Amino acid sequence: LCKTLLPPPPIRSPDVPAPARWYSRPLPVYCDRASRRELVFIRRQCKFATMPRGKYVNHKGRNRNFTNPEELEAQRKKDEEEKKWRKTREQDSDEDEDEDGDGEENDSDESESEEEENAKGAAGVIQIQNPNRVAKKSHRKVEEVAEDDEPQLTRREKEELEKQRAAAAYQKRHAEGKTAQAKADLARLAIIKQHRAEAAARREAEKKEKEAKMKSGAS
Template sequence: MPRGKYTNHKGRNRKFTSPEELEEQRKQEEIKQKWRKEHGGESSSEEESGDEKSGSGSSEDSDSEGDHPVKAKGVSGLIEVENPNRVVKKNKKLTTLNNLGGEGEKPQLSRREREEIERQRAAAAYQKAHAEGKTEQARADLARLAIIRQQREEAAKRREQEKKAKDEVPKKR
């Protein structure tokens, strides 16, 4: 029977785990849990408290509770996916944080960040020089200010002379 032009490849390469493999994995997990209980640790106390709460539950129920305390909804509980792009937040030791802070090592900056910092420094230096009158623009501004002050002083003198002249005119009459 011909399949035609379009073929569907879904389900052709499915691989099912055999019951023997599943049983072997379960036994390995039980061995690991026994070893943890014998050697003691933080996880063993949690498992024991979980066993006490479950009471007369089967061993498979206690295994699933120890591995996955919160049950995921839907298919996400069955599939374990490792996302390569996910950044896991790592806990830092206090000693390493103190060493980094004390030495004062600068973090590696990108080219744009370095250029931006350099631009800010240059602008601050220019402002400082401008305030001290050392730049060409500052000199030009100061010269302009001096001319304007001189003109204002002359205008003020003229106004005073005109006032005096007006005051003298009534006195003469």
């Protein structure tokens, strides 16, 4: 109501500077110290209140936009349709899986019939090896597996087993002193023992010389 009653602001030229706000104008000279301090405090508070806080500007006077109820109803219907579509899609996928299972059974029956036909013809005599044909793994029951059957090891397991056997054989030969490293260690140990024996003999000779000198000096 006040905005409608007030006259519109005058159009200002861009060359004319804007008038200074009341809190940025100079203080009057006739103010005493207490009132001057109070005015400075009030001006600072007003200045900080008008300044935007932080990095982003707060738009408090803008209009609020509310969602239209028709849009809400349309969104709800859309969500319901999506749920129905998902349910129908899941049902179709389950039916496709059942059909695939039936197709696999039919394929197995056809493959068995083809094997019988091949056994009747020349394919039963000639062994045909096709690298493009994937060999099916034979599933054996627990009763069919014998206890004496050794487990089939893979290439990596065989290599690991060979490495362990080679390491055990090397350790055995090293303990017996047959390897080059063991021979070098034994030779180094013999040299150390010889040096220690020579040092002990030298110390014993020096000790005997000292005792002989002490006896000769005492006599």
